[in-house]
Amino acid sequence: MTPVELSRTVLHAVRRAVDAGELSVSVPERAVVAPPGPGGCGDYATSIALQLARPAGQPPLKVAEVLRPHLLGADGITDVVLTGPGFLNICLDRGASDVGLVREILRRGDRYGYADRPDRPDRPDRRVVQLHCPHELRAVVVAEVAARLLRSQGALVRVSTEGFEPAWTSVLGVVVDAVGRAPAELPVNVRPVPAPAGVLALGRDAGRWALLHPAAHDRPRVGDQHLVQRESNPLFRVRYAHARARAATRNAADLGFMAEPGPVTGSGSGTPTVTTPLADAAPELLAALADHPRVLAAAADHRAPDRLARHLVTVADAALPFLPTVLPRGGEKPSAAHRARLALAEAVGTVLAGGLALLGIDAPDHL
Structure with missing residues (x-):
């Protein structure tokens, strides 16, 4: 069972509990599953019970107790342990889960990890996101890649910048949707620490990596370490x-x-x-x-x-x-x-x- 399949299984458990009259909630569109945090156990954990507690009018632990038997009955799940205020820690049949994961990756190809059907323009729930950045190279590259990531998750995105240099396209392949000052109601919302001079000398791949690998609050390094062909890079x-x-x-x-x-x-x-x-x-x-x-x-x-x-x-x-x-x-x-x-x-x-x-x-x- 892959994480995507497990997320669907959690939602099916919620739906079964609602249909059985054990919970009175609207079934959410998404259930987040992730590796267990401190104090957790098993292969994955979900906080769906904490998410549903208030609309259900019950303590999170009670919601988790309601969902546990519905999860235990699902194929590929060997155990469910409750921890903390109501986290559901899920143990999987690792052999079947690992094989299913590889099959899923090979089936989805380079779209593995994308939201389901992100290419459908008629979806009424698609987010619309406007990214606006200053006239600065790193900000423009970060905004462009953030837009790709958002589109992979089904959002509609537009990237604009207050200024742009032709070399950013010819060297780094950067493309934006609009250039110029935005209306007052659209503030700059992508502003990483600016990059020092010299990024373009690294070329497209190393230059992009130098700008994107550090966190937004870290100053990127633009030396030759990004070009060396050794394991330190x-x-x-x-x-x-x-x-x-x-x-x-x-x-x-x-x-x-x-x-x-x-x-x-x-x-x-x-x-x-x-x-x-x-x-x-x-x-x-x-x-x-x-x-x-x-x-x-x-x-x-x-x-x-x-x-x-x-x-x-x-x-x-x-x-x-x-x-x-x-x-x-x-x-x-x-x-x-x-x-x-x-x-x-x-x-x-x-x-x-x-x-x-x-x-x-x-x-x-x-x-």
Whole structure:
């Protein structure tokens, strides 16, 4: 079960409780699920009971107690534990959940993590967002990428700036909808710490990364560290992990096998493979991939592309120890586990490529 599917399952539990007369509330359009916080447990937690407590006229813990049996009856959920004032901590069937996650990523492609049907212009609930920024390079780049993130979540967005330089388009590929002073009722609402001079000398990819990777309140660095091809450079690690994932697909084709989602920790005979890199890296990597939709939504809501950039580094750092385990070694023959690892590697490449595209950065297949 993917986080998106789990969110729908939580909403179905609310709907069943309402239909049974156990709760008197309007079923919300969205249920947020995220990794458990301090004091939590399980794979994911949701605060839906706290959200519904006031309209239901009941304490959050009582609402959570009502929802718990409806969640326990859902496929893929093995346990639900209540903690704190009413958090529902959900334990999943990890094997089925992990396979479902990889299938979902490969099915959605670079739109994994996007809101459902964000391309429908007739949706009456679509947010309309106006982003306006000063005549400053970093602000314009942040606003442009924030608009892409918001559109990925179904919003209609317009970006305007009080001034614009042609080089920002020719070097960094920046495009806005309007240039000039906005009406008094539209204040500047994108204003990160300005960048020092020298960003354009980095070129498109490194220049964008230098502006987008730091948080808005941090001053970006624009030195050559963004250009070096070594692991000390986060942008290099992200692009290198993507290139390694794509290379795994090419090399697997040469060996005569293709990706098929499944358990990644087995061998052809069904005996668990106990290689340390695989045992350590696969769960962390799967958790990072599962968190991608939440990160996209949060980055859009907070107009914070840096959240996505740092998340891509997290995915890459989890993927790099895993990727050497994908292909057979020595005299090994490709097994179901190798096909499953290849599917996970392809999911990594998909998430990294999609995330870099939202930042306006290329994801080369060869590096």
